[in-house]
Amino acid sequence: MFPIHTLNSNITNILQKILSANILGNIQNGLQPEIKFIDECSHISNVAEIKGNSHNAQVYLSSAYCQFLWLLDDIALKLIDFSIIQDECIKNNIEVVTYKKSTEYLIQNPEILNVLANRYGIDFNQYFEYLRRTVQLLERDEFERNIKKEWALAESLINSSRTICINDFNEIDFNGLYEQLVNSVYCFGVSFILLHELTHFAMGHLEKEEEMQDEENADFSAFWNLYNDLKDRELFSANIGILCALFSLLMLNPNMEEDEIHPKESDRIFYIFDQISEDNPKYSVLIIKLFAMWAEKFNIQEFPDINGYASESLKLIRDFMNNYKF
Ligand SMILES: [Zn+2]
Structure with missing residues (x-):
């Protein structure tokens, strides 16, 4: 089966x-x-x-x-999340690798993420979950494989x-x-x-x-x-x-x-x-x-x-x- x-x-x-x-x-x-x-x-x-x-x-x-x-x-949602992140990086003129590093930093330091979430009125838990979920997409070679x-x-x-x-x-x-x-x-x-x-x-x-x-x-x-x-x-x-x-x-x-x-x-x-x-x-x-x-x-x-x-x-x-x- x-x-x-x-x-x-x-x-x-x-x-x-x-x-x-x-x-x-x-x-x-x-x-x-x-x-x-x-x-x-x-x-x-x-x-x-x-x-x-x-x-x-x-x-x-x-x-x-x-x-x-x-x-x-699985393919569609991952590709879409990846391309949204990529578009944002291009717009802000940063490399995906840099974005990945800062994402990892925020995951390890949730208190900083909390400050950001409060300032921008974002739900902390949802954002934390989103970052943990998407950070694995940013390992480019493995992702494409x-x-x-x-x-x-x-x-x-x-x-x-x-x-x-x-x-x-x-x-x-x-x-x-x-x-x-x-x-x-x-x-x-x-x-x-x-x-x-x-x-x-x-x-x-x-x-x-x-x-x-x-x-x-x-x-x-x-x-x-x-x-x-x-x-x-x-x-x-x-x-x-x-x-x-x-x-x-x-x-x-x-x-x-x-x-x-x-x-x-x-x-x-x-x-x-x-x-x-x-x-x-x-x-x-x-x-x-x-x-x-x-x-x-x-x-x-x-x-x-x-x-x-x-x-x-x-x-x-x-x-x-x-x-x-x-
Ligand atoms: Zn029918």
């Missing part, structure tokens, strides 16, 4: 909090309480799906996809001509400081996907021909379930998890080939982003960096320059994605 299953109980814990999804009521109406995992130790065949009818149905979820999503979350290794693992899950080496997956550290944050983002992402499938059951979509509107409704309903029932840092992690999960679909279908049932991947990302963009400017940074990552990874031609203001970059990306044709 893929090691990602160690996080299954965390996902169950999240779903128990999402009362607005009425999971128990749906189980009483015939939704199977267990998830059927497919693609164990194999390539991704289908991300997730609900099979059955409105009296008896079960959610199928790809283990290989779950493992892929965790790796993608790890990211490369994770990409190779993630790609082996997509490409059916590649061998899946389960021992390599077993070496993944799920307990590091940074990885614990990734675990949380990942679990919210999978919760979103499961709630999406649940909506197909709850809204009676299984009784009729599939339509694109059903897919939009399922995304919306899953999003609002999480949005209504979570708050503060959990809500923040959930929003990041949802955006990354939708982004993973773009990475699985980078040319956005249409299946006539699902909306375009970029539309699905922007539908959700537009609900939360005002809540926190970090969502804009995330979206911009994620699309840039897609463009770089798949060598997308004429992707816009995103080095200006966030609002301007977002507009350019939106226009580009709307007109993007493979």
Whole structure:
């Protein structure tokens, strides 16, 4: 089995909090309480799906996809944090090595960090945690080696001509400081996907021909379930998890080939982003960096320059994605 299953109980814990999804009521109406995992130790065949009818149905979820999503979350969040630090260093005209040294100094001297936190009105604990988590990203060579290794693992899950080496997956550290944050983002992402499938059951979509509107409704309903029932840092992690999960679909279908049932991947990302963009400017940074990552990874031609203001970059990306044709 893929090691990602160690996080299954965390996902169950999240779903128990999402009362607005009425999971128990749906189980009483015939939704199977267990998830059927497919693609164990194999390539991704289908991300997730609900099979059955409105009296008896079960959610199928790809283990290989779950493992892929965790790796993608890990790669994306680390690359984004690294590039934000790098941008700040360039802006302030200091070397990353110097920044790393001062970060280490602050970690060892938390009383100084406390003075700074008070002066700038920042939450000390959150900032201390952030510094401890990100300082390990600043060992450049090691960082790049790890990211490369994770990409190779993630790609082996997509490409059916590649061998899946389960021992390599077993070496993944799920307990590091940074990885614990990734675990949380990942679990919210999978919760979103499961709630999406649940909506197909709850809204009676299984009784009729599939339509694109059903897919939009399922995304919306899953999003609002999480949005209504979570708050503060959990809500923040959930929003990041949802955006990354939708982004993973773009990475699985980078040319956005249409299946006539699902909306375009970029539309699905922007539908959700537009609900939360005002809540926190970090969502804009995330979206911009994620699309840039897609463009770089798949060598997308004429992707816009995103080095200006966030609002301007977002507009350019939106226009580009709307007109993007493979
Ligand atoms: Zn669906």
